Amino acid sequence: MSKEALYSHLASGSTTVCRAWTVRRRDGLVLGFTDHDRDLLVDGVSCRADTGMTARALQQTTGLSVDNSEAFGALSAAAITEADLTAGRFDGAEVQAYLVNWAAPQDFLLQFRGSLGEISRADGSFKAELRGLTELLNRPHGMAYTPGCSAVLGDGRCRFDLRQPGYFAEVAVNAADDGRIFTFHDFASFDERWFEGGRFTPISGSASGLVGVVKIDRQTGSERRIELWQSLRAPITAGDMVRIEAGCDKSATTCRVKYSNFLNFRGFPHIPGEDWLASYPVPGRPNGGLRRTGGGGA
Known part of the structure; x- marks a missing residue:
């Protein structure tokens, strides 16, 4: 050149x-x-x-x-x-x-x-x-102080490896409705709601490579029903293979119990809420920033 x-x-x-x-x-x-x-x-x-x-x-x-x-x-x-x-x-x-x-x-x-x-x-x-x-x-930058985790499950800040067995499934679609609601068979080995908030990625068919987010994950008998927040905007037919990854609700409990990844938790679960910031001291009522069940103010 x-x-x-x-x-x-x-x-x-x-x-x-x-x-x-x-x-x-x-x-x-x-x-x-x-x-x-x-x-x-x-x-x-x-x-x-x-x-x-x-x-x-x-x-x-x-x-x-x-x-x-x-x-x-x-x-x-x-x-x-x-x-x-x-x-x-x-x-x-x-x-x-x-x-x-x-x-x-x-x-x-x-x-x-x-x-x-x-x-x-x-x-x-x-x-x-x-x-x-x-x-x-024009995009917002920086970190917000929130009780929930600000990382994306599996990214460089979270560091959890979603390739581990038990945290993803690659299965064939049994039926699809409007590119948003899907049913599967032989999918009962995962707990109900295990995939809510997780990524839904077709790996075959005309929608291959697109990504959706799971809104509802329910098990009814031998049938598993997965509903996305939005349609994938491409047709998915019975027999297409999809990869579904476990979801995270960003809470400290989920990070610790479901993923054993609390060392990488990127939230502030003990930050005072808006109700505490707007309150005023009252005798006999806890006035500290931490949530307590009893005792005096901090």
């Missing part, structure tokens, strides 16, 4: 440049697009010319203002499909936009790096908002 060569080419007054984009989905799939009339290899990614992708000029600013633009394209079975957009497979995907010398594709300039924002579809085409890296500054 030579940015200097591209700059020299732009200064020549007669240019052969085009635009190219690469999209990296959260599942690892990488797609490349270009508005040139033939495919180009840009930064190691094959950018296809038959997708109908175009983009508005990038609006880039100095300081902490959010860069933004929009990309447009036609829905096609070979590139971006309406089913994938509906299922949310492109939500938050990483985007890189390049200015490329199509006569020498090794000469390019990375003009934009960010993610896909709001995506809308109509009449066989789509429009996607491109959000710059400074968009991340």
